[in-house]
Amino acid sequence: QVQLVESGGGLVQAGGSLRLSCAASGSIFSINDVGWYRQAPGKLRERVALITSSGTTNYADSVKGRFTSSRDGAKNTVYLQMNSLKPEDTAVYYCNADVSELTVWGGRGKTRGYWGQGTQVTVSP
Numbered sequence: 001q002v003q004l005v006e007s008g009g010g011l012v013q014a015g016g017s018l019r020l021s022c023a024a025s026g027s028i029f030s031i032n033d034v035g036w037y038r039q040a041p042g043k044l045r046e047r048v049a050l051i052t053s054s055g056t057t058n059y060a061d062s063v064k065g066r067f068t069s070s071r072d073g074a075k076n077t078v079y080l081q082m083n084s085l086k087p088e089d090t091a092v093y094y095c096n097a098d099v100s101e102l103t104v105w106g107g108r109g110k111t112r113g114y115w116g117q118g119t120q121v122t123v124s125p
Contacts, residue, residue, distance in 0.1 A: 009119030022095030038091035
């Protein structure tokens with residue numbers, strides 16, 4: 001089994017910064033694409049960033065130029081650096097990772113999608 005644990009959320013004033021982390025643990029062969037999503041009250045969950053296994057990134061227009069995703073393969077951790085935060089960035093942020101599991105023989109097993117538990121980001125005016 002694989003677990004994703006997010007951290008780094010909190011309360012920040014507009015214009016401030018936060019860095020979210022998404023750490024994977026368990027029987028991992030490889031972590032493939034990882035998406036960052038957010039869901040504000042009364043709104044649908046939306047993807048704000050994607051980072052592929054090779055490090056290619058893609059961002060929603062609403063966060064482009066302000067958010068940056070990166071990954072540390074050695075730590076099985078993906079980050080979302082959020083700068084110039086706005087009140088409309090307030091939401092619960094989730095990571096979603098496609099993870100290839102490690103078999104007992106040390107090879108690549110099934111690839112499944114996993115969600116983190118979410119972390120609250122609140123930006124005050």
